[in-house]
Structures are given as structure tokens and as C-alpha cells.
Amino acid sequence: MSDEAQAGGAETWQAAVAAHGDGRLDEAAELYRAVLDAQPENGEAHYNYGILLFQQGDQDGAVNHLSSAVEHKPEAKPCWLAYGEVLLAAGRARAAETAMEDALERFSPDDERLNELLRRASGLATRAGDDLQAELDTAIDAYRAGDLGAAEAKAREIADRWPAEAGGWAVLGAVRAASGQTEAAVEAYNAALSREPNDLETLNNLGNALHALGRSEDAVATFRRALNIQPESALLHYNLGRALHGDGQLADAQAAYRTAVAQRPGFVAALANLGSVLNERGFPGEAEAAHRAALRHDASSVAANSGLLEVLEKGNRLDELREALASAREHLGEGDPWVALGDARLARRDGRDAEARERLEGIESDNPRFMEARAFALAGICDRLHDADAAMAHADAGNRLAAGRYQARGVSEKPFLARMDACAARFTRDWVASWSEATADDGRADPVFLVGFPRSGTTLLDTVLDAHPDIYAADETQALNAAALAVDELDGGYPDALAELDDETVAYLREVYFAELDAHFVEQRGEAPPSSDGALVVDKLPLNMADAGLIQRLFPTARVVFMLRHPFDCVLSAYMNDFAPNGAMANFLDLRTSAAFYDRVMRLWEQYREVLDLPVTTVRYEDLVESFEDTVAALLDFLGVGWDERLREHASAAGERGRISTPSYLEVTQPVHTRASGRWARYADHLAPVHEQLAPWARFYGYGAEPAQG
Missing domain, CATH: 1.25.40.10 (Tetratricopeptide repeat domain)
Structure with missing residues (x-):
């Protein structure tokens, strides 16, 4: 100074x-x-x-x-x-x-x-301590007796009488949380922590309240703060895992659950949640092991039973599913919601749709995740029964519940749409012509990209191609997205940075792509695909079509298979199915936004077709299911691969393939059928609000836009 x-x-x-x-x-x-x-x-x-x-x-x-x-x-x-x-x-x-x-x-x-x-x-x-403890005991006794009104009044009195002490505020927070006043509970917990910042119980309760409010980021920070004080707490690691899981940070959630189990072997809730996150991440074998470990400690665990049933059903392991369902029924009871859902799913697979409907309509629960799964299952069942009104009512209910789950995870459609808009604004003939010359000789053949609007039949075609001994199909890989994110880290960001790539950067971006692709194969199949000239890798992710410009920039010899289905059928099916939460799928929570998304995606796709030189072949879903052999043979000619008789057995091959990560897992393990082709006509009244937006696309692609008469 x-x-x-x-x-x-x-x-x-x-x-x-x-x-x-x-x-x-x-x-x-x-x-x-x-x-x-x-x-x-x-x-x-x-x-x-x-x-x-x-x-x-x-x-x-x-x-x-x-x-x-x-x-x-x-x-x-x-x-x-x-x-x-x-x-x-x-x-x-x-x-x-x-x-x-x-x-x-x-x-x-x-x-x-x-x-x-x-x-x-x-x-x-x-x-003060003696008096305070006596008053706290009175409040706690009322809380345990379920008299939340008396408990809250006493806790409020304690906080007023001993404002500098944390105890009254901590009890007030717990009472408010139990009575559904979660925001007020957070305020009380924070008041307690301002007086005793390192109280682990209050930190844990605050983290749980924040998680319940959908404030996952704050919940994660609170649990990490508590773990800095007590890193050996299995409960805190478990709750940290729940917060991370709710925020969509699946890998970190998995690590937290594993730590909880390591610190407390036999921690059933942590094992069950570990199984859930492993299944979401595409590790069904490890997920099954975690659920079975939980059930060895507690055969009546609802989370472990329901998780195991889901792994087995989506893995098409029906004999084991029946055994697991019998065990769940024994330990949870006939009236358990998840047992009912398992019964309905098996009945649906056996063609007993009316029985499946009756079983599910007789069960309700206060568990929103079950009610969401129930709603979408009933939507599919009622569709099979040709009850369009009921099917749409259940789809509406399912999407309302799904919207809450998306909101809790902080999942929004806006980033995905913004990326599409950036590509639409940038990709012109002149801009593409201005790109620097850049190539990479890494010895890896460019893959085939299988794209299409969601629910257009890409999973069916993927399973057909995967039955060929020389074709290795990757189901729902994020490899191209990993490359796009790497481009976004470059000067200019994505997609602008594509214009000035050099050989070294192209090689790096291809390395990012193939590392993710190989990791996906290792996770799903146990080994990476062979790199021999005779092996053809198919990268199937429908909405990779929104990044077709990136495909051409990094993989100039790549062939693209565009799967096409009637626009009304695509949008209807997307609306009626339950997806894992992500920014793209958030568009399907409402019928109108589903149609708007179709319009936006197809406009961008046709723009790419105008300005790029990608070799593209179109496969119509309707042709595939009505003229299977001719359609597949024509596609194989495009790919330069000969016919193989094993393609006819693709349904059984898909069943042996294990978990299929899309809502199509049930359909593609059955023989090819035509019942999903043209079903939109039964829903014409329900589709009326989106008819004006979708009809031009139907006509553009050569489909009718009005239901057939008679």
C-alpha cells in the first residue's frame, strides 16, 4: 500500500x-x-x-x-x-x-x-445439550410414528429455540423430505450444514433430496463432498452412483456402484443398480452376473428380479427367462408389477396378445418406471390387437412418463437439433468444393454405413446382414459421433473444421472412429472385426444420416445404405416405442415434435444427397418384408458380396446374437412379416395433426398419403 x-x-x-x-x-x-x-x-x-x-x-x-x-x-x-x-x-x-x-x-x-x-x-x-436432545427425541419419535405434522412442528420449534444448533434443522429437513416438501427439505439441510458442515448424515440426506428434485449435478457434488470426509462409506458411494446414473453418467455410476459393493460385499441395492447400469451400457453378461449376485443375497429384491428379467428377455433367452420369472413369482408374489410385465412379455412372444393385455391392465404401481414400461408394452399389445385408440392412449401415457425421466436426466433435444442446423447452414456445393485435399492411408477399409430415420427397419436389415459370414454388423455404435466430437474440439468446431483438415488430422479422426468401433465389437462380441479385405463392416446407427458430410470427409469410399419406410409408419412407430434417453430420442415424446423431427432430418439428408458424392443405395422396408430374397440380393450386389444361405436364417441368428439395443429386439428375432407395413392407416385419425407435415414426404418417396379405402 x-x-x-x-x-x-x-x-x-x-x-x-x-x-x-x-x-x-x-x-x-x-x-x-x-x-x-x-x-x-x-x-x-x-x-x-x-x-x-x-x-x-x-x-x-x-x-x-x-x-x-x-x-x-x-x-x-x-x-x-x-x-x-x-x-x-x-x-x-x-x-x-x-x-x-x-x-x-x-x-x-x-x-x-x-x-x-x-x-x-x-x-x-x-x-442445552440435554434439553435439546430430549426435544429432538420427541420430534424423531413423532417422525417414526408417521405423525409428520407433529414432527415438523416440533422440529421447527427446536430450530427456533436453538437456532445455532444443527440438530433441529437436520430433523426438520428429514421430516419435510418424508412429507414431499423436497425443496423445503433442501433449505433445512443447508441450514443444518451451515452450522455443522461436516455432518455426514445431513450431507447424505441433502444429496438424496437434490437427486429427487432432478438436480443431479448438485447431488453429485454433495455426495463427493461427503466422500472427501468419509471415503470408506459404501452408502455414500451407492448414492453417488444413483445421482450419476440419474444424470446419464453411466461409466462413472458403474464405478461408484462397484466401489460400494467392494466396500460392502452383499450390498443388494448396489448390486442391482450395477446390473442396471451395465445393461444400459451394453454389457448384458456382466449385468446378469450382478443381478444374480444380488438375488443370492436377497431373492426378494424387486430391482434385481426385474433387472434380470429384462436382461434375459432382451437377450432372447426365453427358457432362462421362464425360470427367472418362476423364481420372481415365488419371492415377489403373483401380484408384483414386474412379474406381471414378465408374464405379458412372454405371452406376447407366444402370440397370446389378449392374455398379455388382460394381465397388464390388471396391474398398476406407484413406480413411474414400471408404469412407463407398462404403458409402452400395452401400446404394442393393443396395436397387435388392432385397437388403435387404446394403443395411442397407452403411447400418450408412456411418453408423458418418459418426459419426466428425460427431464430428470437433463436430456434435451436442443443440442442435437443445433448440430443439425449447423450442418444445414454450412453444407453447400461451394463449401464442399473448397475443402482442402486430405487423405489417410491407415490400412483400414472404409465401413458401410446403414442409416435411416429411426424405426425405418435398420435393425431388421442389420440382423439380416450380420447373418452373412463375411459381414460384421455393429449395432448402434457411437463411433461416428466420437469422431464428430473430436472434430468439434478443432479450431472452428463441427462442422466448420472439416474444411481445413490435413492428412494428419484425417488420420487422427479415423483413429478415433475405429478405436470406438473396435471397442464396441469387443464389448458386444468379445473381439474386434477382422481387417482382411474379405470382411465387410457395417456401422448401423440410423441418425448417422445427419452426419453424412462427416462420412464423406473421413471415409471417401464408404458406401451408404439408406433404409426407407413410409413416413407415417416411421413417425407412428417412433412415438409408440420407449427409447433410452438421449437428445435425438427426446424428439419422440410428442407426436407433433416427432413429425417435425422427421421433416428436419429428411431435409438435411436430401441436402446432403444434393451436395455430396456418396454412393447411396435405398432399401425400402416394404420391399424387404414383401420380397425378402430379391431385395437382399440386390443390396448384396451393391456391397459386392455374394449370396449366402445363412441369410434366410437371420431370425435365429439374431436370437443367438444376444442383446439387441433397440426397441426392435422383439421383432427381428421372428421371421420376416408384413404386419407392421402400412399399419399407419389404422391410425389415420390420430395422425391427422401431423398429416400436413408428413404427406409431402410420403409423396416425395413414392408412397400414398391417404389410407386405402374399403
Whole structure:
């Protein structure tokens, strides 16, 4: 500080002391604040300002500044004495007791005034503690008895009577959380933590409340804060996993659940949740092992039973599914919702659709995830029964519930749409012509990309091609997206950075792509696809069509298979199915946004077709199911692969393939059929709100836009 500034500070200080001495407290307060703004470590200023605040009745402010006074001027006994007196006046006897013990250790253990303050503080702390605990016990007893009104009133009374103690606030938070006042519970927990920042139970409860509110990021931070204090807590790792899981951070959630299980072997809830996240990540074998481990410890675990049933059913392991369902029925009972869902799914596979409908319509639950699964299952069952009104009613209900799950995970359609808009704005003939010349010779053949609007039949075609011994089809890989994200890290971002790529960068981006692709194959098949010239890799992800420009830039010899289906059937099917939450699928939560998304995707796709030189062949879903052999043979000619008789057995091959990660898993393990072709006509009335948007696309692709008469 300059001499002039020091002189100015001294003058301000003298003026503050004079105003304080004359009783001009507001003026003195303003001057003390000016001194502290310039000299925040001035212990004497903190001392004087703390005394002034106490005189003005601001006990909390006085405590804070006197605490700073003893921190910055610890050798000054008056600071300690004032700090102790103010703590006692504020009802914080335990804090005063601790402060006086520290002061006696610093000065003299025989100091009369400090010892007197310590005796007063200890006596008050003991009496307050006994009284406080008795009152807390009363509140807790009411809480445990289910009398939440009485419990909340008592906890509120405790917090008012002992405002400096954390206990009343912590109990108030728990009572409010139990009564559904989650926002108010968070406020109470934060009040408790402002008094006892390291209380693990309150931190855990706060994290759970934040998670319940969908504030997953805050919940994760709270659990991590608690784990910094107690890293060996299996419960905290488990709850951290739940928060991460809810936020869609599946790999981190998996790690947290594994840590919880390692710290507490036999932790059933953690094992079941581990199984759930492993299944979501595409590791059905490990998921099954986790669920079975949970059931060995608790055969009546609802989460483990329902998780195992899902793994087995989606893996098309029907004999084992029946065994697991029988065990679940034994331990959970005939009326358990997940048992009913398992019964309905088996009945549907056996063609007993009316029985499946009756079983599910007779079961309800307060579990929103079950009710969502039930709604979408009933939508499919009622569709098979040609009850279009009921099917749409169930689809509406399922999507309303799914919207809550998307919201809880913070999943929005906006980033995906923004990326599409950026590509639509950038891709012109002139811009593509301006690209730098860049190639990469990495010895890897360019894959085939199988694309199409969701629910257009890509999974069916993928399973057909995968039955060929020389074709290796990757189901729902994120390899191209990984490359797009890598481009986005370059100067200019995605897609602008595509224009100035050099050989080295193209090689790097292809390396990112193939690393993700190979990892996907290893996860799903146990090994990467062979790199021999005779092996053909098919990368199937429908909405890779939105990144067709990236395909051409990185894979200039890649062939693209465009799967086409009647626009009304695509949109209807997308709306009636339950997807794993992501930004693209968020568009299907409403019928109108589903149609708008179709329009947006197809406009971009046709724009790519105009400005790029990708070799594309179109396969119509309707041709595939009506003229299977001719359609597949023509596609194989495009791919340069000969016919193989094993293609006829694609349904059984798909069953042996294991988990299929799309809603089509049920259909593609059955022989090719035509019942899903043209079904939109039964829903013409329900599709009326989107007819104007979809009809032009139907005509553009050579389909009718009006249901057949008669």
C-alpha cells in the first residue's frame, strides 16, 4: 500500500473509532467496512466492527467478524474474550466452549476471565445439550410414528429455540423430505450444514433430496463432498452412483456402484443398480452376473428380479427367462408389477396378445418406471390387437412418463437439433468444393454405413446382414459421433473444421472412429472385426444420416445404405416405442415434435444427397418384408458380396446374437412379416395433426398419403 493510501486508511480508521465512541453507529459501520475492504486481514478492525454489530443486535455478523479477529490477531486476548461472550449471547455454547479451550491453550491455563467464560459455556452446553436432545427425541419419535405434522412442528420449534444448533434443522429437513416438501427439505439441510458442515448424515440426506428434485449435478457434488470426509462409506458411494446414473453418467455410476459393493460385499441395492447400469451400457453378461449376485443375497429384491428379467428377455433367452420369472413369482408374489410385465412379455412372444393385455391392465404401481414400461408394452399389445385408440392412449401415457425421466436426466433435444442446423447452414456445393485435399492411408477399409430415420427397419436389415459370414454388423455404435466430437474440439468446431483438415488430422479422426468401433465389437462380441479385405463392416446407427458430410470427409469410399419406410409408419412407430434417453430420442415424446423431427432430418439428408458424392443405395422396408430374397440380393450386389444361405436364417441368428439395443429386439428375432407395413392407416385419425407435415414426404418417396379405402 502506498504512503498516501496508508495515510488515507489511517484517517478512515480514526474517523470510524471516533464515530463509534460518539455512538454514531451507522456512520462507524460504514467506515469500518471501508477499512476492511482495503485491509481484509485487519484483526483490530474486525474486532471493533464485531463489537459494533453486536451492539446493533446482529449476533451472526458479530460472531463472523470476531471469529476473523481471533484469526488475524490471535495474540490479542480481548478478541478471544469478546468472541466467547458473543458466542454465548448467540446461544452457541458449544462453540464458545471450544473457543475458550483454544484460548486457554494459547495464553495461560490459569487465566481467570477465560476460565470463567469456559465454565459458563460448559454449563450452558451441557444443559442445552440435554434439553435439546430430549426435544429432538420427541420430534424423531413423532417422525417414526408417521405423525409428520407433529414432527415438523416440533422440529421447527427446536430450530427456533436453538437456532445455532444443527440438530433441529437436520430433523426438520428429514421430516419435510418424508412429507414431499423436497425443496423445503433442501433449505433445512443447508441450514443444518451451515452450522455443522461436516455432518455426514445431513450431507447424505441433502444429496438424496437434490437427486429427487432432478438436480443431479448438485447431488453429485454433495455426495463427493461427503466422500472427501468419509471415503470408506459404501452408502455414500451407492448414492453417488444413483445421482450419476440419474444424470446419464453411466461409466462413472458403474464405478461408484462397484466401489460400494467392494466396500460392502452383499450390498443388494448396489448390486442391482450395477446390473442396471451395465445393461444400459451394453454389457448384458456382466449385468446378469450382478443381478444374480444380488438375488443370492436377497431373492426378494424387486430391482434385481426385474433387472434380470429384462436382461434375459432382451437377450432372447426365453427358457432362462421362464425360470427367472418362476423364481420372481415365488419371492415377489403373483401380484408384483414386474412379474406381471414378465408374464405379458412372454405371452406376447407366444402370440397370446389378449392374455398379455388382460394381465397388464390388471396391474398398476406407484413406480413411474414400471408404469412407463407398462404403458409402452400395452401400446404394442393393443396395436397387435388392432385397437388403435387404446394403443395411442397407452403411447400418450408412456411418453408423458418418459418426459419426466428425460427431464430428470437433463436430456434435451436442443443440442442435437443445433448440430443439425449447423450442418444445414454450412453444407453447400461451394463449401464442399473448397475443402482442402486430405487423405489417410491407415490400412483400414472404409465401413458401410446403414442409416435411416429411426424405426425405418435398420435393425431388421442389420440382423439380416450380420447373418452373412463375411459381414460384421455393429449395432448402434457411437463411433461416428466420437469422431464428430473430436472434430468439434478443432479450431472452428463441427462442422466448420472439416474444411481445413490435413492428412494428419484425417488420420487422427479415423483413429478415433475405429478405436470406438473396435471397442464396441469387443464389448458386444468379445473381439474386434477382422481387417482382411474379405470382411465387410457395417456401422448401423440410423441418425448417422445427419452426419453424412462427416462420412464423406473421413471415409471417401464408404458406401451408404439408406433404409426407407413410409413416413407415417416411421413417425407412428417412433412415438409408440420407449427409447433410452438421449437428445435425438427426446424428439419422440410428442407426436407433433416427432413429425417435425422427421421433416428436419429428411431435409438435411436430401441436402446432403444434393451436395455430396456418396454412393447411396435405398432399401425400402416394404420391399424387404414383401420380397425378402430379391431385395437382399440386390443390396448384396451393391456391397459386392455374394449370396449366402445363412441369410434366410437371420431370425435365429439374431436370437443367438444376444442383446439387441433397440426397441426392435422383439421383432427381428421372428421371421420376416408384413404386419407392421402400412399399419399407419389404422391410425389415420390420430395422425391427422401431423398429416400436413408428413404427406409431402410420403409423396416425395413414392408412397400414398391417404389410407386405402374399403
